[in-house]
Amino acid sequence: MAGMQSPAVVLSSIERAAITLLSMGEEAAAAVLRCLSREELLDVTLVMARMSGVKLDAVQHTLSGFFDAFREQSGVRGASRQFLQRSLDMALGSVVAKNVLSHIYGDVIGPKLARLQWAQPRWLAECLAREHVRMQAMFLSLLPPEQASQVLHALPADSRDLVLLQIAKLKEIDYELLHDLEAVVDACIENLGKQGxxxxxxxxxxxxxxxxxxxxxxxxxxxxxxxxxxxxxxxxxxxxxxxxxxxxxxxxxxxxxxxxxxxxxxxxxxxxxxxxxxxxxxxxxxxxxxxxxxxxxxxxxxxxxxxxxxxxxxxxxxxxxxxxxxxxxxxxxxxx
CATH class of the missing domain: 1.10.220.30 (Flagellar motor switch protein FliG, alpha-alpha superhelical domain)
Incomplete structure (x- = not known):
């Protein structure tokens, strides 16, 4: 009937994410996809591939919600690592500051490691083979258990026990070591495209x-x-x-x-x-x-x-x- 409003658009969160990614262009969408876990990436790309004939009001509703959320969250830009370290050192002292930073940047390494879920275990083991046993243990401790076990099996047999022992001893990763670990992860990501x-x-x-x-x-x-x-x-x-x-x-x-x-x-x-x-x-x-x-x-x-x-x-x-x-x-x- 004339004058009636169209029913509200009801979309799942994964459909809203797919519409947003399809609307932002290839380069920006790629940057977002790199931050997703393996399961999230598979879910959203499957919906993106199957999506067709989306109505204009569904797109407008989705993007409107996205920008509303963006405005709420984007008032202040994130602090750099150096800024945080100096500020926390002055506020809390260097020891406590290191613990806080280790927690913060442990969360930063997570998305990077998620990109390595696609790498072959043997290739990852080759990347780690020249690293110290303790660095190997830290790297594996942050991988999903199934992937970590496959990479461990691909390491030289005479070092596996030592790596497992180091993993068992881990309670936390010191900030300086975390910085070194991030460098190892970045090197793996940089070479990831060469191992396909x-x-x-x-x-x-x-x-x-x-x-x-x-x-x-x-x-x-x-x-x-x-x-x-x-x-x-x-x-x-x-x-x-x-x-x-x-x-x-x-x-x-x-x-x-x-x-x-x-x-x-x-x-x-x-x-x-x-x-x-x-x-x-x-x-x-x-x-x-x-x-x-x-x-x-x-x-x-x-x-x-x-x-x-x-x-x-x-x-x-x-x-x-x-x-x-x-x-x-x-x-x-x-x-x-």
Missing amino acids: TAVEGVRQAADIINRLPGDRARVVELLRAHDPDVVSEVESRIYDFPILAYQNDATVAAILDRVPFEQWGIALKGADPKIRDALARAMPSRQVQAFDDILRRTPATPLSRIEEARNDIMAQLREMSAEGEIALQLLAEDVV
């Missing part, structure tokens, strides 16, 4: 090839004709160090004849214990003790040296496989 499709695409291609029936070597050679550089990366994933755990005793014995014990001492640092067990099973019993002694005597070794030793061993394996000396099993399920 290239690394995982290579791994995915290698996993697919590993599962192909028939002559996998022929498939690799056909691919090499198209792009030898990429195929070289894929091959390094196909013949990855962990496949040593899948080999039968005859294959492992042939490998042991080729690779000196001292090189194993370096290559097995931080490796899956199943690899050491596979090697020990293929040795004469008199050699097992000598092998274990070498592993224990090998000192702490830089990651670059460990990777170099592993790559050298795998290069020899590939050569032996190409010459028909051994038949490598590439997957655990291939062994019956």
Whole structure:
């Protein structure tokens, strides 16, 4: 009927958020999305993707509410960290001020860490591998437990217990250390875009090839004709160090004849214990003790040296496989 008002617009909070983001432009919306958790990001982007035919009064009602809230909250700009530190030092003393700042900026790191929820655990572990154990513990303590456990599992095996112990001892994070932790988080975020499709695409291609029936070597050679550089990366994933755990005793014995014990001492640092067990099973019993002694005597070794030793061993394996000396099993399920 003429003169009747249209019914009030009823939108959920997630729909209001989606409308606001769609109205503010790509750059501003991206800045807001970076501050959301993984779950919030998925929820709001799903609504944004499905949204169509929104009536004008719904948009006006949503934006009007947004700017009303903005005016209420934006009378004073936020203080910088330096301003807060100087002010709190004068008001409360440096010790209390540090505790207050640690609490405040702990909340600041949270949204930054939320952006790393999309990172692969192994990549995050590589970012942390060169940090001190205490820094690793602080970083993991602020991640969601499921993600933290995956990253911890990807760290070198001989350091996991120390990291867990440091996590258990944490009660609070000192302000200065929090500042250092934020720098580590920022460095991870800065490099986040570099760890996406290239690394995982290579791994995915290698996993697919590993599962192909028939002559996998022929498939690799056909691919090499198209792009030898990429195929070289894929091959390094196909013949990855962990496949040593899948080999039968005859294959492992042939490998042991080729690779000196001292090189194993370096290559097995931080490796899956199943690899050491596979090697020990293929040795004469008199050699097992000598092998274990070498592993224990090998000192702490830089990651670059460990990777170099592993790559050298795998290069020899590939050569032996190409010459028909051994038949490598590439997957655990291939062994019956």
